[in-house]
Amino acid sequence: MLAFTLRRAVQAIGVMFAVGIIAFSMFRFAGDPVNQIVSIDTSAAEREAVRKSLGLDDPVPVQFVRYFGDAAQFKFGISYQFRQPVSTLLMERMPATLELAICATVFAMVFGILMGVYSALKRDTALAKLFQAVSLIGISLPTFLIGILLIYLFAVTLGWLPSFGRGEVVRLGWWTTGLLTLSGLKALIMPSITLGLFQMTLIMRLVRAEMLEVLRTDYIRFARARGLSTRAIHFGHALKNTLIPVITVAGLQFGSVIAFSIITETVFQWPGMGLLFVQAVQNVDIPIMAAYLLMVSLIFVTINLVVDILYTVVDPRLRSTVGRAT
């Protein structure tokens, strides 16, 4: 178990190293950073001075080692556009993105599992069929369209919810949260739904399919033959067996939720990392783009690691026999 976790952790470091190379090479291929910083009428001598102060005249390997060493300490350089350390900017924006992503995932998991279980157990009811139809919409409609439709309905027409921003936030140390104020909570609703809808429908369809599969297995038939109550069979025996693939998908999807929050954050002008990234792209602010790339991949890799460990918690067969066939 420990060896397994360590092996996965080493792999994760390998992945981060590869991503670091890509992030670093963005600096080399996206034009001369000095041009981005200085104004047009700067003299050649001044340009040289800036280049030297940023260490851009060193050999490439030296620059890479320095970049990687800094990145490992969460120092990503200075934003060209804001003239502030990128790590400060990211830290400011991260709580907004994480709060949104967590709310969206919780929303997706809770409703996805409930609807999935319901539509598997009561397959022929009208409500189950409605869920199936709605899930098709959720899978096929693009995120920005859902966001815009929600804004049109609840913010413009009904005026119940704010159409943009985070509302009032409370500062807890370096973390800012919108969960403690009414306006913050109200502002969370629509972005969370927009961001989580795709995940919700995915989880719902997955739970439904898995549940139907599990209900056909011998151990469920045997559980019925033992006279267990329907509730114990459905929610104890069947649901737990359904959860293994759900954990995988939900875990991987949490990464995508953070990555795809770019769109939702743009639609709702949500002051998170995604919005920062979009602005950085518009301004060719490479330090931010590179740092965002590293952050998102770090989150992805961490989640994968957690998912791998979670499997062994749910499925005892993996505890003793990892890597071996049972």
Next chain:
Amino acid sequence: MTEPVLSVRNLQVEFASRRGTLRAIDDVSFDIAKGEVLGVVGESGAGKSVTGLSVIGLIDPPGRIAGGEIHLAGMRIDNLPPEEMRRIRGKRIGMIFQDPLTSLNPLYRVGDQIVETIRTHLNLSEQAARRRAIDLLAEVGIPAPEKRIDGYPHEFSGGMRQRVVIALAICAEPELIIADEPTTALDVSVQAQIISLIKRLGRDHGTAVMLVTHDMGVIAETSDRVAVMYAGRVAEIGPVQDVVRNPLHPYAKGLMGAIPTLAGEDKRLVQIPGSMPRLSAIPRGCSFNPRCAFAFDRCRVDRPEPLPRGAQSVACHLYDDVPAESAA
């Protein structure tokens, strides 16, 4: 004779399919007394398993019990509401399925599965149920049960898992155990152990056992009586020695002729020509007539009813010399 533990009368089970209703079980009747082992044999698709499942009330749609009655110790159980039937399952009727590898939920410790079942049916505390679970595991022959109780199913071998399944089936002291091919998925050496275990448990607890199998050897070893099923009907039923030594129905004769013996000289085993009809194409008259070497005109028109002959009962026109009208 006292009241039988299980009494099945004229049971009919039908499956609705796109091509009309298929009758999987047609007019099956039998009794099992306290402490008795009834073997049910037949080819695949003869309706053995469906009979077992309908007794325990686990026929899934589109299948349904279309007629007849099932009595458990005098109480009619085939028409009980689902919740009452659930309380009988596991408590008064235990069931053992064919494949021990898939019968247990892989994510729960075997002890938890046993305790859960015990506490569903008996009013016991967690600790008392656990003690009982350990006793049960010991009784079905699992070594070091107080340790193994916390094991997961994948840590048990096939034979050991079938023992756990049996422990689960008997954990509430049922009056009847339905064992549906309990040894088919096991090694030959383990088969014998499991068979003697089922036999011993039936004897010790006075439990009636319905043993479904296609293995005549298993039946001959364990059963008191045997029912030979063919195409959803009981062809012959009687005490096991009589049916094995002196089968009456041509199909039963064919089955017994197909058992290899160690003592036998280099004789070819007798084969029954052809195969069992599909449910959608059961022939008129006796369903066995196209494969029967003794078939005559009447067999192709009239369906034979089971008639007693000595201790046996046989559904075959060859034995119509006894008053035929009485059963018509």
